[in-house]
Amino acid sequence: MIRDITIGQYYPARSVIHRLDPRVKIICTLLFLISLFIQRSILGYLIATIFLGMVIYTSRVPLKYILKGLKPIIMLLLVTVLFTLFLTREGEELFHFWIFNITDKGLNISAYTAIRLIYLIMGSSIMTFTTTPNALTDGIERVLHPLNRVKVPVHEVAMMMSIALRFIPILLEETDKIMKAQIARGADLESGNMIQRVKAMIPVLVPLFVSAFRRANDLALAMEARCYRGGEGRTKMKPLVYRAKDYLAYAVIVLYMMLIFFVGRFVPFHIWIF
């Protein structure tokens, strides 16, 4: 079950996208997401589709893999689409059944919503597929750096993220171990109603929390022992440096954004899909 979720995983491959600076990828992803919302014409979506397709192709991440990432949001997608479809009252009525009322506008809006959501997930999963969690944290730290001035502890947050990434697999393994140990003592973790099941998890959760706190305590000691004293005065083993390909990537995204913007301005708003 948990293994099926591919969002947020790294897909190792050798591609230009993989080698881009994480900051570039974060900023470009953000811009791409914005581009999905600033236009509503079919031409605009066509450009976005071509752009996304090109990025996926260059990233060498199999399309199948990216589509698999959509699986967990299918339900959300369906609900959203159906709601917009049935609840939009404006526009010309195409179909009427009992209390449902489908209009041309509703049809179009729900189609766009679906495309937006799907592209949103695909766009951001391209970023996580091509960036190691570490590089991502580093990138986020640098992109958000200006927030330091308004007293947001950016370094600390980034450090917490990277530690969480390291300990998630350890804690998952530990959960498995504790569950087995309690099952060996006759615990029944699977049957019963909701409340019984939650209660049955206490013998697993208490030891898990105790262990997580012990680990946190140990880790804090180990970090202090290695002279960690926050972000100030720290140097970087792997500092982020923009290279030619990163500037090129920025140029491409600026070009894309301009295109989207012009299409949004000059192509009439009412060219619908249907």
Place this chain on the structure above:
Amino acid sequence: MSIKLEHLNYVYSPGTAYEKQALKDINLEIPQGEFVGIIGHTGSGKSTLIQHFNGLLKASGGALYYNGENIYGDGYNMKQLRSQVGLVFQYPEHQLFEVDVLSDVCFGPKNQGLSSEECEKRAREALELVGFPEKYYRQSPFELSGGQKRRAAIAGVLAMRPSVLVLDEPTAGLDPKGRDDILNQVEHLHKNTNMTVILVSHSMEDIARYVDRIIVMNQGEKMFDGKPKKVFSHYRDLEKVGLAAPRVTYIMHALKARGMNVRTDATTVEEAAKEIIRSFHD
């Protein structure tokens, strides 16, 4: 009354990139009341093996008979099996969760559906068996010393009154006295209750001192199975798979090589001392 494995196979994560055959065609029988040691380096399959004894892992192939009944048969009562075969994991103190020691030890019997009086009776009995001091019964298990925590956790399994006790490295992380105390307690338990004890350990010295029979695991296969003296006589083969014989066995071999007239099959300090003294008197 026994545990019997027939052509047991186990494959981890079948059908994925991580697929790995962890157990290969294991055949063995452990009669009731035996004290068995299982050795093997990390990743040899010994932990996987013991998790089959109480049905925590289900074999990919083969059969496991407990008291003659196939545990993979239809309608087999796994819960019953788990209270018959008690499994103490490595660092068992990490499973403690209750507000005090006594309630924690009651957890197993409670899951067996016993009345609270009976639970408490069995819990007290189990704590006594492991030599846990009564004055700490009402203390939080998190405030105990390492050795006491371990005892409490072992009692948590014993309170289910199992006929078979499987211990996965019960002495890991304890100091020398703590190690001896726990093992002596286990030996005492074995002698007094006719319980089958299966001890997984990395310490050849401990294994040699306590068990009647050793099963050596290597790369998912059973490599040796027999009396300690016999198994440790293959010390060269054991070394090849990252194991060793007890130190004294090496001393005896070295003495023999230097021309002293000694038998080389001693595996404990006492045996070695006796044998050396004998050779001096001859």
Place this chain on the structure above:
Amino acid sequence: MVQSEKLIYEYEKRDEEGNVIGMNRAIDGVDIDIPEGSFVAILGHNGSGKSTLAKHMNAILVPTGGTMWVDGRDTKDPMELWNVRQSAGMVFQNPDNQIIGTVVEEDVGFGPENLGIPTDQIWKRVEDSLKAVGMLEYRSNSPNKLSGGQKQRVAIAGVIAMEPKCIVLDEPTAMLDPNGRKEVIRTVQELRRRKKVTVILITHYMEEVIDADQVYVMDSGHIVMHGSPREIFSCVDELKRYRMDVPQVTMLAEELRKKGLQLPAGILKTEELVEALCQLNSNT
């Protein structure tokens, strides 16, 4: 290198409501003197105070009485805190809970980053340290995929990368299997030979201290024995009283002595015992 005088560490004992009901002395009047470049072992059962003592050497704890000097610096002095921590690196017991990086080389670089070392020098230090512990080929692996012994070697590399004068290892092998233990001890000895660092090893595995220059034994916060491994291990009964043990070879020699064989006390190694027995044999 590391010195202490009448070192005392007390902490408050609290009841269930959190009120102070007394003081506990984890360390009580400890004097130690560890010369530069030596290999010193500290033995003691769980709860004897040996780990508390170790934490003083890195100024994670500061004494509540007496003084601790590391490389001539008083650990109580807040101005010296980071210098003390840089000169006495520390390796802990649990291999998982001291690795910070999600990639081996990044973890080793963590210390130097904190010290503000320039990037190119960090890379050099990381490479040298990983080479010194024999883990260079694993540099871009995830630590989660390593064995316990390998994780501890990475932790040691992480400490060496800070170029300390002294490494304090607080039960580095307690959670490892025998092969992992050997691997770590071998690495430590190799380092000592090559980098000439002072090594302080806290352990309760007797076999690991045979090569030490000096051994301290602790019990309830005191130093109860001090001497060379040979001197210490010749007192089998006294060690047992402090919940300690002796290596099996020493145990056998002791057993034979009790049975009347004329063997020297404090035999530590197999070859020694075999040699002594053979000599005895040819004399009779």
